[in-house]
Amino acid sequence: MERTNTLAALLARGRTEDVALSAPGRSGLTYGALRELITQVRASLREWGLGPEDRIALVLPNGPEMAAAFLAVASAATTAPLNPAYRADEFTFYLDDLxxxxxxxxxxxxxxxRMVARERNLPIIELSPTSNGSAGHFTLKCEQPPPPIAPHSDEAREGGVALVLHTSGTTARPKLVPLTHANLTASARHIGALLGLGPEDTCLNIMPLFHIHGLVAAVLSSLGAGGRVVCTPGFNALRFFSWFEEARPTWYTAVPTMHQALLERARRNVESLKSNRLRFIRSSSASLPPQVMEELERVFGVPVIESYGMTEAAHQMASNPLPPHPRHAGSVGLAAGPEVAIMDDAGAMLTPGGLGEVVIRGPNVMTGYVNNPEANARAFTHGWFRTGDQGTLDAEGYLRLTGRLKELINRGGEKVSPLEVDTVLLDHPAVQQAVTFALPHPKLGEDVAAAVVLREGLQATERELRDFVSARVADFKVPRRIVVLTELPKGPTGKVQRIGLAERLGLTS
Known part of the structure; x- marks a missing residue:
């Protein structure tokens, strides 16, 4: 029976008496208690006729119970975490599609x-956090279990699907990504090895736990190394430094917009930073502007490790290494798990320096979307998964991304990388955040636009910002419109979404 690369095997490294999960202001759940909880959940699900092939949706608030429920359900069935903030029509789509x-x-x-589940007669499993118990401990009850379909095996297998997640679906119907036990454990071990994680490490998790970044980079990589995860209720820049003081983490991982928000609060929390025991800060899920990386390192006094991940690869694909190895601002680093290469439109591999699509293959990469042969035919070429990202590999193997292929701006045949314009705007002393995006144009098809957030107490006009950019890039790359906002529009995971941004900001009329 295949057990080596299962979640249960991954969690076996933690010492029984060590804390696995905790939360601000609460006592921790030990590895021994977590493993007992997983055994209890597996028995309950089997009693209710649910097993490894069954998909069970999780709609829970961020926190240790969500982390523990993911681990327990994924160890016994196929788990499908959903964003609790979805509207009824979104739950209808996702539950039906799953x-x-x-x-x-x-x-x-x-x-x-709950309303949609009742409308569909979908069995509801109630999770109740244990009163006055350790963070993450809970009990389950199900008054009307589903009718049995077929007998189940007792143990999850490494080839079995542990987690299913939908792609973001910004331009088309979301696709369903199946990640096996082997995919997840491979990615968790890659991250743990790259970051040198061990039992002495504590991760402060501020990422949502319905997203691959939080689930794998924060939770699974930490627990696979025998470390501890402090689960917050979610990202909150105002509360971060109080959590930081209490948890005394050795690392945290986040998306760039979160890092930028924390930098704004850091000057008010100098004392918290003086006594920290951080080893490093990790950034992933979107490109980290070099200016933000440099400021993070200066303010927090530790290396910032930018990594490259996506759902289809169970998160991590490439990463900058820890010191003393070189890390480069503007690069997402070296292959860190799967093989990474650059492919042209015809499917030929490019030599170092060639610009093309980033492709990957390896043990943490899914084998294909669920029931979607057309998408799979487009996504795989000669066994390589096409990421949809454009970039180059240098002679040392460091990967630099120029943007999502579908986000590149085609201005009358001239291609503009939004990331390049972002970087230039962020060099302006008054600009704290910037996002460049396509603006529909009647003759060119698309033109360049940008939105910025200014630093507190500083000012800059649209004309000043356009002049600043025009002195540094070719004319066709200069944004025709630059709007100043108090906050950039973000998706549920904290990432800025470029596609459709012109419409959301009312710039298309």
Whole structure:
């Protein structure tokens, strides 16, 4: 029986008495207690006729119970975490597309997820956090289990699907990504090895746990190394430094917009930073502007490790290494798990320096989207998965991304990388955040536009910013419009979404 590369095997490294999960202001759940909880959940799910092939949706608030429920359900069935903030029509789509056989909800929590589940007669499993218990401990109850379909095996296998997630679906119908136990454990071990994680490490998790970044980079990589995860209720820049002081983490991982928000608060929390025990800060899920990396390192006093990940690869694909190895601002580093190469449109591999599509293959990469042969035919070429990102590899193997292929701006045949313009705008002393995007144009097809957030107490006009950019890039790359905002529009995981931004900002009329 295949057990080596399962979640259960991954969690076996932690010492029984060590804390695995905790939360601000709460006592921790030990590895021994976590493993007992997983065994109890597996027994309950089997009693209710649910096994490895069954998809169970998780709709829970961020925190240690969500982390523990993911680990427990994924060890016994196929888990499908969903964003609790979805509207009723979104839950209807995702639950139907998943063909979920049950849904896990917080006991007593009303909302659209419960309403949609009732409308569909979907069995509801109530999760109740243990009163006065350790963070992450809970009990489950299910009054109306689903009717049995077929007998289940007792143990999850490494080739079995542990987690299914939808792609973001910014331009088309979301695709369903199946990640096996082997995919997840490979990615977790790659991250743990690259970052040198061990039992003495504590990760402060501020990422949402319905997203691959939080689930794998924060939770699975830490627990696979025998470390500890402090699970917050979610990202909150105002509360981060109080959590930081209490948890005393050795690292945290986040998306660039979160790092930028924390930098704004850092000057008010100098004392918190003086006594920290951080080893490094990790950034992933979107390109980290070099200026932000440099400021983070200066303010926090530790190396910032930028990594490159996506759902289809169970998160990590490439990463900058820890010192003393070189890390480069503007690069997402070296291959860190799967093989990474650059391919042209015809499917030929490019030599170092060639600009093309980033492709990957390896043990943490999915084998194909669920029930989507057309998408799979487009996504795989000669066994390589096409990421949809454009970039180059240098002679040392460091990968530099120039942007998502679908986000590149085609201005009358001239291609503009939004990331390049972002970087130039961020060099302006008054600009704190910037995002460049396509603006529809009647003759050119697309033109360049940008939105910026200015630093507190500083000013800059649209004309000043356009002049600043025009002195540094070719004329066709200069944004025709630059709007100043108090906050950049972000998706549910904290990433800025370029596609459709012109419409959302009312610039298309």
């Amino acid at each position: 063909q979920a056989r049950a849904i896990v909800l917080l006991e007593g929590m009303d909302g659209p997820a």
